[in-house]
Amino acid sequence: MKHKKIRRKFILYLDGDLPETEKGKIEKHLSVCESCRNALKVIKELWDGEEKFQVLPPESLWYKLKDRLEEKRIDRILGLRLNKKKILKTAAAMVIVIISVLTGSRLGNALNPSFENENNIFLKNNITRDDFGINYFDILPPNSIAEDVFIFASNTEVNKK
Amino acid sequence: MDETQIIEHLKNGDEFIYKYVYDKYVRIIFNVCYKMAGSKEEAEDASQEVFIKVFNSIDSFRADSKLSTWIYRIAVNVCINFQRRKKIVKFLSFDFWEEEKDSPVENSTPLKSLEKLEIQNTVQRALNRLPAKQKTALILSRYEEKSYKEIAEIMGTSLPAVESLIFRAKENLAKKLSLLKNN
Numbered sequence: 458m459k460h461k462k463i464r465r466k467f468i469l470y471l472d473g474d475l476p477e478t479e480k481g482k483i484e485k486h487l488s489v490c491e492s493c494r495n496a497l498k499v500i501k502e503l504w505d506g507e508e509k510f511q512v513l514p515p516e517s518l519w520y521k522l523k524d525r526l527e528e529k530r531i532d533r534i535l536g537l538r539l540n541k542k543k544i545l546k547t548a549a550a551m552v553i554v555i556i557s558v559l560t561g562s563r564l565g566n567a568l569n570p571s572f573e574n575e576n577n578i579f580l581k582n583n584i585t586r587d588d589f590g591i592n593y594f595d596i597l598p599p600n601s602i603a604e605d606v607f608i609f610a611s612n613t614e615v616n617k618k
Numbered sequence: 619m620d621e622t623q624i625i626e627h628l629k630n631g632d633e634f635i636y637k638y639v640y641d642k643y644v645r646i647i648f649n650v651c652y653k654m655a656g657s658k659e660e661a662e663d664a665s666q667e668v669f670i671k672v673f674n675s676i677d678s679f680r681a682d683s684k685l686s687t688w689i690y691r692i693a694v695n696v697c698i699n700f701q702r703r704k705k706i707v708k709f710l711s712f713d714f715w716e717e718e719k720d721s722p723v724e725n726s727t728p729l730k731s732l733e734k735l736e737i738q739n740t741v742q743r744a745l746n747r748l749p750a751k752q753k754t755a756l757i758l759s760r761y762e763e764k765s766y767k768e769i770a771e772i773m774g775t776s777l778p779a780v781e782s783l784i785f786r787a788k789e790n791l792a793k794k795l796s797l798l799k800n801n
Contacts, residue, residue: 468792468795507738511649514665515658519637519640526636
């Protein structure tokens with residue numbers, strides 16, 4: 458066995474978890490390899506020397522826990538705790554749906570050439586893209602800030618005419 | 619008070635039982651969390667989470683194992699989740715390339731020699747570097763002195779799986795201990 462392989466088995470060897478054959482191989486190797494003997498000494502020192510101590514929980518732990526339990530109890534009484542997650546999930550889903558519908562309808566309207574209603578300020582004022590030499594005539598979503606800017610610009614153009 | 623009565627009171631939400639259960643299990647829970655997390659602060663947070671889960675989900679306890687086994691199971695899951703969260707936070711805070719900072723093991727007795735503390739620190743640091751499941755199995759076996767059967771119940775796995783986890787944990791630990799000691 459190589460040194461690395463041998464050293465990996467040291468804790469198992471110390472704890473007596475290895476079968477006799479493997480234990481024999483390790484002992485055989487240790488009898489001829491000083492570096493592995495030293496490595497085993499170090500591991501033994503660490504593994505056996507480590508005290509299995511018990512840590513005492515701090516006294517404040519119970520009071521902190523009590524506070525958190527009380528918070529949860531109040532939440533439950535108010536019905537918030539049970540519904541908090543559901544409310545958040547539903548609200549998030551609703552926001553996503555609303556944003557998707559609005560964006561979809563605006564994009565749809567803007568890209569649709571037959572979009573002819575009273576909101577279409579460009580058609581109402583008989584403005585064509587040739588008046589501006591630009592291409593955003595078709596794609597500005599109605600009621601958007603971009604449209605407001607465009608209305609301002611178009612009114613100026615109409616006044617000029 | 620026997621276990622059935624404790625469970626019954628917990629299910630009824632009788633508040634006096636919380637302190638009773640806390641007193642009965644706080645030491646083992648805190649010690650498991652401490653070994654798993656490696657620091658007292660994290661062990662405190664994790665222990666609180668464990669008790670809150672125990673009190674709030676007692677209705678889901680089907681009594682197919684001992685109450686203590688169920689509590690251990692919750693503790694192990696909470697600690698593994700804490701570790702996962704810690705790794706994610708570390709990754710998101712761009713600290714992931716840094717060498718893992720090991721929380722020093724606090725001195726539990728004032729008379730403990732520096733040498734012993736150093737040994738404890740080295741072993742804890744090596745433990746912290748083990749994969750979560752191997753670490754859990756080894757902690758339950760070595761420090762909580764649980765049998766392989768009990769560990770299998772706590773971890774919700776089979777006996778051969780526990781044997782293999784502990785075997786691999788000891789192999790890995792020996793490797794990591796040699797590396798740490800050499801450094």
